[in-house]
Amino acid sequence: MSDITLNASAKVAEAVPRSAPISQVGFVGWLRTNLFSGWLSTAVTLALGYLIIRWAIGFVDWAIINAVWSVPNNQTQACRDLRGTGACWAVVTEKHRFILFGTYPYEEHWRPALCIALFVGLYIVSAMRRFWRKELALIWVGVLTLIGVLMWGGVLGMPYVPQERWGGLVITLILATFGLALAFPLAVLVALGRRSKLPAIKALCVIYVELIRGVPLISLLFMASVMFPLFLPEGMNIDKLLRAQIAIILFAGAYLAEVVRGGLQSLSRGQYEAADALGLSYWQKTGFIILPQALRLVIPPLVNTFIGFFKDTSLVLIIGIFDLLTAGKTAIIEPAWQGFGIEVYLTVGAIYFIFCFAMSKYSQSLEAELNRHRRH
Amino acid sequence: MSETLDHIASAARTDAPPAILLDKVNKWYGALHVLRDVSLSVALGERVVVCGPSGSGKSTMIRCINRLETHQEGKIQVNGIELSDDLKALDDIRREVGMVFQSFNLFPHLTILENCTLAPIWVRRMPKKEAEELAMHYLTRVRIPEQAKKYPGQLSGGQQQRVAIARALCMKPKIMLFDEPTSALDPEMIKEVLDTMVSLAETGMTMICVTHEMGFARQVADRVVFMDRGEIVEVGAPNHLFENPQTERLKTFLSQILRGH
Numbered sequence: 214m215s216d217i218t219l220n221a222s223a224k225v226a227e228a229v230p231r232s233a234p235i236s237q238v239g240f241v242g243w244l245r246t247n248l249f250s251g252w253l254s255t256a257v258t259l260a261l262g263y264l265i266i267r268w269a270i271g272f273v274d275w276a277i278i279n280a281v282w283s284v285p286n287n288q289t290q291a292c293r294d295l296r297g298t299g300a301c302w303a304v305v306t307e308k309h310r311f312i313l314f315g316t317y318p319y320e321e322h323w324r325p326a327l328c329i330a331l332f333v334g335l336y337i338v339s340a341m342r343r344f345w346r347k348e349l350a351l352i353w354v355g356v357l358t359l360i361g362v363l364m365w366g367g368v369l370g371m372p373y374v375p376q377e378r379w380g381g382l383v384i385t386l387i388l389a390t391f392g393l394a395l396a397f398p399l400a401v402l403v404a405l406g407r408r409s410k411l412p413a414i415k416a417l418c419v420i421y422v423e424l425i426r427g428v429p430l431i432s433l434l435f436m437a438s439v440m441f442p443l444f445l446p447e448g449m450n451i452d453k454l455l456r457a458q459i460a461i462i463l464f465a466g467a468y469l470a471e472v473v474r475g476g477l478q479s480l481s482r483g484q485y486e487a488a489d490a491l492g493l494s495y496w497q498k499t500g501f502i503i504l505p506q507a508l509r510l511v512i513p514p515l516v517n518t519f520i521g522f523f524k525d526t527s528l529v530l531i532i533g534i535f536d537l538l539t540a541g542k543t544a545i546i547e548p549a550w551q552g553f554g555i556e557v558y559l560t561v562g563a564i565y566f567i568f569c570f571a572m573s574k575y576s577q578s579l580e581a582e583l584n585r586h587r588r589h
Numbered sequence: 590m591s592e593t594l595d596h597i598a599s600a601a602r603t604d605a606p607p608a609i610l611l612d613k614v615n616k617w618y619g620a621l622h623v624l625r626d627v628s629l630s631v632a633l634g635e636r637v638v639v640c641g642p643s644g645s646g647k648s649t650m651i652r653c654i655n656r657l658e659t660h661q662e663g664k665i666q667v668n669g670i671e672l673s674d675d676l677k678a679l680d681d682i683r684r685e686v687g688m689v690f691q692s693f694n695l696f697p698h699l700t701i702l703e704n705c706t707l708a709p710i711w712v713r714r715m716p717k718k719e720a721e722e723l724a725m726h727y728l729t730r731v732r733i734p735e736q737a738k739k740y741p742g743q744l745s746g747g748q749q750q751r752v753a754i755a756r757a758l759c760m761k762p763k764i765m766l767f768d769e770p771t772s773a774l775d776p777e778m779i780k781e782v783l784d785t786m787v788s789l790a791e792t793g794m795t796m797i798c799v800t801h802e803m804g805f806a807r808q809v810a811d812r813v814v815f816m817d818r819g820e821i822v823e824v825g826a827p828n829h830l831f832e833n834p835q836t837e838r839l840k841t842f843l844s845q846i847l848r849g850h
Contacts, residue, residue, distance in 0.1 A: 501711070
């Protein structure tokens with residue numbers, strides 16, 4: 214009875230703020246709510262934790278502790294002795310030049326290597342907002358031209374290297390960079406065209422998107438490689454890589470156009486009307502009001518498509534172009550190195566992952582920065 | 590109805606050419622006849638308030654004046670320029686006519702200052718510095734110069750609408766159209782926007798304003814236009830119209846408005 218009286222009188226006083234119980238906040242709280250919230254989740258956590266640790270130990274053993282890092286003169290017996298217990302990174306050490314540069318002449322490897330560095334430098338410069346000026350377009354044209362000169366050669370004392378001998382990572386970067394750099398503006402124009410009031414333009418854009426989206430990229434590449442030359446006059450031959458490049462641009466353009474169109478549709482009519490009422494012309498309205506907002510909204514699906522196409526460039530293997538993946542595959546055809554696919558594919562996968570993950574992280578920060586105005 | 594025609598006739602008799610002339614304007618949305626023989630003449634410097642129940646075509650009418658909507662029959666002239674498919678004429682008209690929307694329609698990705706300077710710089714070809722000075726002048730007039738560097742999303746509704754008014758004024762229009770400028774605002778913000786509009790009216794700006802704010806109509810309107818079901822039913826001086834409604838439709842409307850307030 215007296216207890217109750219005490220409690221009642223205590224309630225009258227103003228509640229003093231106190232911190233949440235230690236078991237609910239911080240790392241301990243996180244563990245409790247997410248991993249150990251009941252006997253079932255505790256059991257699952259422990260079982261999965263055990264499996265993950267077992268697997269991680271096994272992987273470290275295989276990939277690092279028992280691994281062979283190099284072998285003399287293609288003598289792979291040391292590697293073969295360790296099959297199943299240790300990785301043979303010697304295959305990567307031995308073949309890394311082939312994976313990166315394909316069949317490009319060995320003594321000229323500095324040229325594609327420089328091209329890869331130029332590509333990476335171009336990406337980094339383009340990613341920094343303080344370089345987002347008109348001059349950036351000139352930088353792109355300049356760097357891409359320089360890359361073309363370096364790869365082909367034939368000037369400035371660099372021997373000419375035909376396109377058939379290009380390969381490896383540099384091909385993947387060429388296809389992806391030229392492909393997306395040209396597909397994106399095309400996509401914006403097509404997306405705008407699809408919303409045009411002019412029936413001919415609208416029809417053209419709809420037909421383009423539906424036609425291209427309706428066929429697999431592989432069949433487009435086949436057409437570009439096999440059928441297209443049949444229609445050309447005798448003696449005229451467009452470079453195989455260029456044909457594949459055009460197929461990729463057209464294909465990516467159709468997909469990106471639909472992403473951009475999604476952004477255009479999500480803007481309210483009021484934005485168009487306000488721009489119209491101020492007397493802005495169509496291109497002023499599109500350039501200053503509509504696209505800046507629409508493109509910001511579609512950064513996640515845009516980057517999703519970019520990443521997809523970066524990897525889809527590997528499909529050019531079916532028309533005999535040596536991109537990164539094909540070069541890796543070809544590297545282990547040699548009898549001495551047969552059977553070391555896992556190591557090569559892990560390496561190639563890691564290279565793809567670095568580029569795609571960088572794109573993904575960059576898009577997240579860009580999205581946060583560009584959409585700052587939407588935070589209240 | 591005869592009263593309506595008298596007013597149009599009297600406005601047409603004055604010497605100066607009308608700022609806005611609508612002559613038997615008709616518009617359909619599909620089968621729906623949304624503007625029926627709408628005729629109205631607004632003199633330079635005149636303030637006209639348009640009221641009427643929702644769906645009466647009042648917004649559609651003023652949106653036809655700067656061709657956000659196209660009319661199918663009749664004639665619309667702004668400053669003596671006839672609205673047609675001629676894009677040059679449309680550019681000229683939009684340069685002279687400012688518009689304020691119910692939902693503000695500020696550009697959310699641009700700062701307040703950029704919202705105000707964009708059109709003067711690109712449409713009027715004004716140097717950037719001059720455009721910014723002009724924008725600050727009008728932002729001061731609507732009493733929010735200190736918000737110039739912020740984004741629209743950081744402002745209250747009333748402040749956004751005042752920016753929208755400043756943005757339109759930066760184009761130095763001869764005519765201002767207001768499409769229910771206070772309908773999307775919280776009650777405590779309506780006054781600040783109406784005050785801005787009253788002070789604008791005092792400068793002699795030609796204004797057509799769709800609104801249900803009867804106090805505002807009494808204070809600034811030279812004439813009030815009552816629309817219902819796509820046609821102009823009555824036109825008159827605010828006091829005359831509100832005290833002596835001639836038609837059943839206006840009586841019903843006024844009683845509904847008064848009950849609502």
